[in-house]
Amino acid sequence: MTAESNAKRAIRRALVSVYDKTGLEELARGLHEAGVELVSTGSTAGRIAAAGVPVTKVEELTGFPECLDGRVKTLHPRVHAGILADLRLPDHQRQLEELGVEPFDLVVVNLYPFRETVASGATPDECVEQIDIGGPSMVRAAAKNHPSVAVVTSPARYADVLGAVRDGGFDLTTRKRLAAEAFQHTAAYDVAVASWFASSYAPVDDSQFPDFLGATWERENTLRYGENPHQPAALYVDGSGSGLAQAEQLHGKEMSYNNYTDTDAARRAAYDHDGPAVAIIKHANPCGIATGADVAEAHRKAHACDPLSAFGGVIAVNRPVSKEMAEQVAEIFTEVIVAPDYEDGALEALAKKKNIRVLKAPAAPANPVEIKPIDGGALLQVTDRLQADGDDPANWTLATGEALSAEELAELAFAWKACRAVKSNAILLAKDGASVGVGMGQVNRVDSCKLAVERAGEERARGSYVASDAFFPFPDNIDVLSEAGVKAIVQPGGSVRDELVVEAAKKAGVTMYFTGTRHFFH
Numbered sequence: 021m022t023a024e025s026n027a028k029r030a031i032r033r034a035l036v037s038v039y040d041k042t043g044l045e046e047l048a049r050g051l052h053e054a055g056v057e058l059v060s061t062g063s064t065a066g067r068i069a070a071a072g073v074p075v076t077k078v079e080e081l082t083g084f085p086e087c088l089d090g091r092v093k094t095l096h097p098r099v100h101a102g103i104l105a106d107l108r109l110p111d112h113q114r115q116l117e118e119l120g121v122e123p124f125d126l127v128v129v130n131l132y133p134f135r136e137t138v139a140s141g142a143t144p145d146e147c148v149e150q151i152d153i154g155g156p157s158m159v160r161a162a163a164k165n166h167p168s169v170a171v172v173t174s175p176a177r178y179a180d181v182l183g184a185v186r187d188g189g190f191d192l193t194t195r196k197r198l199a200a201e202a203f204q205h206t207a208a209y210d211v212a213v214a215s216w217f218a219s220s221y222a223p224v225d226d227s228q229f230p231d232f233l234g235a236t237w238e239r240e241n242t243l244r245y246g247e248n249p250h251q252p253a254a255l256y257v258d259g260s261g262s263g264l265a266q267a268e269q270l271h272g273k274e275m276s277y278n279n280y281t282d283t284d285a286a287r288r289a290a291y292d293h294d295g296p297a298v299a300i301i302k303h304a305n306p307c308g309i310a311t312g313a314d315v316a317e318a319h320r321k322a323h324a325c326d327p328l329s330a331f332g333g334v335i336a337v338n339r340p341v342s343k344e345m346a347e348q349v350a351e352i353f354t355e356v357i358v359a360p361d362y363e364d365g366a367l368e369a370l371a372k373k374k375n376i377r378v379l380k381a382p383a384a385p386a387n388p389v390e391i392k393p394i395d396g397g398a399l400l401q402v403t404d405r406l407q408a409d410g411d412d413p414a415n416w417t418l419a420t421g422e423a424l425s426a427e428e429l430a431e432l433a434f435a436w437k438a439c440r441a442v443k444s445n446a447i448l449l450a451k452d453g454a455s456v457g458v459g460m461g462q463v464n465r466v467d468s469c470k471l472a473v474e475r476a477g478e479e480r481a482r483g484s485y486v487a488s489d490a491f492f493p494f495p496d497n498i499d500v501l502s503e504a505g506v507k508a509i510v511q512p513g514g515s516v517r518d519e520l521v522v523e524a525a526k527k528a529g530v531t532m533y534f535t536g537t538r539h540f541f542h
């Protein structure tokens with residue numbers, strides 16, 4: 021690039037029209053002091069004038085009143101010719117002179133708060149009224165004409181603007197970057213509008229899914245690498261301001277790609293339980309899930325499930341971490357801990373370990389849908405959550421054996437919820453509100469049973485409560501579990517061989533419940 025092509029363009033005239041008035045007065049004052057002429061819309065002009073800064077109202081420029089409740093303010097050729105004239109072209113310059121239009125060198129616009137209005141639960145009419153029309157037109161025009169105009173869409177850029185006006189204007193490289201930001205801004209805005217229309221007004225069919233799905237993400241961070249060192253990776257956020265991707269990191273090394281996927285799985289596991297609960301995850305699978313009277317007890321129980329695997333694990337907690345729990349965690353090599361908060365002294369106890377990453381993510385996981393890219397497209401499903409009917413033991417069917425007492429049923433219900441966080445085929449053995457043996461990710465269910473029993477060990481398997489994420493296709497699964505002496509089993513039921521499976525449980529004297537609900541997790 022030659023020095024000439026990257027030359028700065030002085031800023032002499034600016035068009036300012038902002039919904040968010042943050043930093044407006046300082047901006048206006050600074051522009052005025054640098055000799056920039058200001059043109060502005062209704063209440064923006066009012067605020068600038070009130071700050072004692074001279075400003076021309078856009079109506080004076082257009083000779084046309086702002087009308088229709090602000091639907092028409094800047095939609096006028098005197099405004100748009102001033103933004104769109106390519107001042108590199110003598111012919112455009114000549115036309116402006118003939119038309120008596122003065123060019124703008126700077127456009128500062130931010131848009132009506134459409135997303136925020138939708139989120140506030142406003143009526144459809146109120147949402148539609150907050151679709152900005154004139155603003156995006158000016159932003160897009162200025163961004164297109166970046167060889168002649170600089171465009172700014174965020175108060176975060178005002179300091180740069182004031183720096184530039186005092187220093188001869190923005191160079192072309194910066195104007196291009198600002199134009200890129202501006203198009204991202206209007207694209208994200210339009211995606212929000214189009215998605216809202218698609219879900220609110222698009223033709224309804226039986227699918228319950230909108231015919232258009234839009235989402236935009238902004239890069240938050242470049243990660244060291246992805247799942248493996250040869251895979252470059254980055255973290256993007258969806259702008260909701262919440263969730264794991266936007267968690268606050270209170271201590272420790274930078275999060276890695278695998279840290280994020282494991283922490284996501286850990287939060288899924290910990291938030292299913294009503295009482296204090298802790299989940300410890302390795303490679304997206306639990307090596308311990310437990311509830312307790314408090315988080316410290318839940319952590320001890322979760323860790324005891326498989327201390328060998330918990331080394332280097334990721335821990336999620338559904339309550340604030342106590343100092344007692346933090347001191348326990350600090351004793352064990354742990355990659356990440358995530359919790360809604362940390363009680364007095366907890367962070368200090370954790371921070372004694374240099375490497376542990378400590379995250380604060382205030383709310384439970386809330387994504388209503390899950391999107392999975394596949395080659396050439398994507399799959400979308402409603403997020404798997406516990407179901408009021410099938411996941412409530414009150415609605416289970418006793419398939420065989422003696423009905424469990426309320427206390428025993430609570431044990432089985434814990435196993436059922438915990439099993440939902442295990443990759444399929446999933447078998448989970450539990451005792452005293454804690455997993456004691458987990459069989460995960462096997463390609464047949466009988467191997468998952470064997471793995472869960474083996475990991476529990478003879479003593480813990482005996483009298484345990486077992487959950488299976490999906491039905492047992494053959495009775496051989498029951499044989500493995502009953503030989504280990506389990507007390508009761510819960511599973512969805514629904515196999516064509518249910519009769520044989522029930523028969524095997526009956527013969528072994530094992531109580532079995534059917535939920536009617538399945539929780540595959542891949």
Ligand SMILES: NC(=O)c1ncn([C@@H]2O[C@H](COP(=O)(O)O)[C@@H](O)[C@H]2O)c1NC=O
Binds near residue numbers: 060062064132
């Ligand atoms: N209709 C128009 O011509 C128009 N021109 C600018 N706006 C928006 O009006 C807002 C500023 O208005 P005011 O200065 O009156 O507060 C900005 O968010 C800007 O994007 C418009 N409003 C909506 O479309």
